[in-house]
Amino acid sequence: MKKKKTISICIPCYNEEENIVSTYSTLKNFLTKNIKYDYELIFVDNCSLDKTRSLILEIAKKDKKVKGIFLSRNFGPESSGHAALDYATGDGIVVIAADLQDPPELILQFIKKWEEGYDIVQGTYKKTSDNLIMKFIRKLYYYIQKNVSFVDMPQNSTGFGLFDRKVLLAMRLLPEKYRFGRGILGWVGFKRTFIPYERKKRLRGKSSYNFFDYLKHAERGIFGFSYLLLDLMVYGGFLLTLFSFLFIIGYLYWVIAYGNPIKASIPLMLAIVFFGSVLLLAMSILGKYIQVIVEETKNRPVYIVDEVINSTKKIK
Numbered sequence: 001m002k003k004k005k006t007i008s009i010c011i012p013c014y015n016e017e018e019n020i021v022s023t024y025s026t027l028k029n030f031l032t033k034n035i036k037y038d039y040e041l042i043f044v045d046n047c048s049l050d051k052t053r054s055l056i057l058e059i060a061k062k063d064k065k066v067k068g069i070f071l072s073r074n075f076g077p078e079s080s081g082h083a084a085l086d087y088a089t090g091d092g093i094v095v096i097a098a099d100l101q102d103p104p105e106l107i108l109q110f111i112k113k114w115e116e117g118y119d120i121v122q123g124t125y126k127k128t129s130d131n132l133i134m135k136f137i138r139k140l141y142y143y144i145q146k147n148v149s150f151v152d153m154p155q156n157s158t159g160f161g162l163f164d165r166k167v168l169l170a171m172r173l174l175p176e177k178y179r180f181g182r183g184i185l186g187w188v189g190f191k192r193t194f195i196p197y198e199r200k201k202r203l204r205g206k207s208s209y210n211f212f213d214y215l216k217h218a219e220r221g222i223f224g225f226s227y228l229l230l231d232l233m234v235y236g237g238f239l240l241t242l243f244s245f246l247f248i249i250g251y252l253y254w255v256i257a258y259g260n261p262i263k264a265s266i267p268l269m270l271a272i273v274f275f276g277s278v279l280l281l282a283m284s285i286l287g288k289y290i291q292v293i294v295e296e297t298k299n300r301p302v303y304i305v306d307e308v309i310n311s312t313k314k315i316k
Helices: 020-034 052-062 077-086 106-115 132-148 165-171 181-188 211-224 228-258 266-298
Strands: 006-013 038-045 066-071 092-095 120-127 157-164 192-198 305-309
Touching: 006 020, 006 077, 006 106, 020 038, 020 052, 020 106, 038 052, 038 077, 052 066, 052 305, 066 077, 077 092, 077 181, 092 106, 092 165, 106 120, 106 157, 106 192, 132 211, 157 165, 157 181, 165 181, 211 266, 228 266
Parallel strands: 006 038, 006 092, 038 066, 120 192
Antiparallel strands: 066 305, 092 157, 120 157
């Protein structure tokens, strides 16, 4: 008898004590009633400071379909998502946030597209509950990312979606530590489609993400999947050098022919400030790329597991 396929639902968590029980109940009821496949729920606790861990332990002891992965400290959202994928055994893998702002009913559409032959089915925002400033920043980021990256990064793409196990196995071949999940998903390729949806408001609790977290996340995408900034430094440096050379030749000619035209120090100060700022910016960009190199050469693990419930080891 042919073994029934399994869907792995990966749920990264951090300080979600107000959502864990309802998220588990909602997903379990939905999956039991609506999908024809077997399933597993993988909760990864990123060393929460509230009761998230104890609630996951309580649920996992009652339900063997629930895996609990507990990290030794907070390694960041990318690491908790990566840990969930390492322990996933399913033929199809779904990643969903623990606050259920992403609608679970969309999983049915993901599965339908997966059954049609798509290897990656990814959600995209058509509407969010963000304020106008965050909407503008999000739109600006995706515009920049799409135009500077060497991987396909669709506008308003999200981490919520489903991908086939062969995609997961391809992602596991990438040893990088400075990870950006959506960039990696775009880099590996495969047949992909997108489903737009409206992201709900958060019903319980408060998001642990702030503006600086989004900024760091954006950095991972830009510095991990683009060399355009380095190219601009090369081209910009060449143009500034050419301009400076022509200016010096022209200035020397003017001084010899008509005398020194600069009678004050302000133009010199402005020139020093301008070129100093350009140099500082260039050094900062180089510094960020060097930071990525340092992170990779350290070869530290992306995360460390403290405890695992209902699973023995990572699935390779």
